[in-house]
Amino acid sequence: ETGVTQTPRHLVMGMTNKKSLKCEQHLGHNAMYWYKQSAKKPLELMFVYNFKEQTENNSVPSRFSPECPNSSHLFLHLHTLQPEDSALYLCASSQDLAYSNQPQHFGDGTRLSIL
Amino acid sequence: AQRVTQPEKLLSVFKGAPVELKCNYSYSGSPELFWYVQYSRQRLQLLLRHISRESIKGFTADLNKGETSFHLKKPFAQEEDSAMYYCAPSAHNFNKFYFGSGTKLNVKP
Numbered sequence: 001e002t003g004v005t006q007t008p009r010h011l012v013m014g015m016t017n018k019k020s021l022k023c024e025q026h027l028g029h030n031a032m033y034w035y036k037q038s039a040k041k042p043l044e045l046m047f048v049y050n051f052k053e054q055t056e057n058n059s060v061p062s063r064f065s066p067e068c069p070n071s072s073h074l075f076l077h078l079h080t081l082q083p084e085d086s087a088l089y090l091c092a093s094s095q096d097l098a099y100s101n102q103p104q105h106f107g108d109g110t111r112l113s114i115l
Numbered sequence: 116a117q118r119v120t121q122p123e124k125l126l127s128v129f130k131g132a133p134v135e136l137k138c139n140y141s142y143s144g145s146p147e148l149f150w151y152v153q154y155s156r157q158r159l160q161l162l163l164r165h166i167s168r169e170s171i172k173g174f175t176a177d178l179n180k181g182e183t184s185f186h187l188k189k190p191f192a193q194e195e196d197s198a199m200y201y202c203a204p205s206a207h208n209f210n211k212f213y214f215g216s217g218t219k220l221n222v223k224p
Contacts, residue, residue, distance in 0.1 A: 042217040043159075043201060090159065101166050101205065103149050106159040 003027060006091050006107035014115050015081060021110045023074040023091030030096035032074040034066060038087035050097045086114045119202045121215035128192050129223050136187040136218045138202030147205040148185045150176055154198045192222045
């Protein structure tokens, strides 16, 4: 299944590094999301984009910076992360926020480890 | 705040036993709710949505407005049902995609 593709699958970085996570979907969707999944809090919404416009920032620290250049691509730029940021980062997409009966499609996630 | 609540973190049943994963919501209107499942080493995926009133892999979920619940049920659990299950609202109803905290189902042989 192609659907929602996330790269890289695994990422190890130091606290001073800068890296980016990428998400791509070929489902023709217009809404895209970033979630954080960790052992302490199973699924935390981070950001929501609808037609490239950010509609939700769930009080995420500024060391996480999202970018949505078009409806098919979503990035999460990482800078000076903390050890507690180690988690699985999931990307999802849906048709758009106006279609409430349409579910979200998830990627496999990027497993991020902060040294 | 409008939320969905899954009160059980872990539910263990024996194979062949009935299973019910609980989900309660706080919303005054007519919610649209989903159940998602995450099997080991697989991506999170839609299991079923209440609007379609379908049975997927033997699971059903009925919206009970009186009890504000959307419990997931299966009459005879199978070992392959072992997974993490999340209850979630649609964006339209809740504006924010706050998933439930999830219930881990463990079906023992």
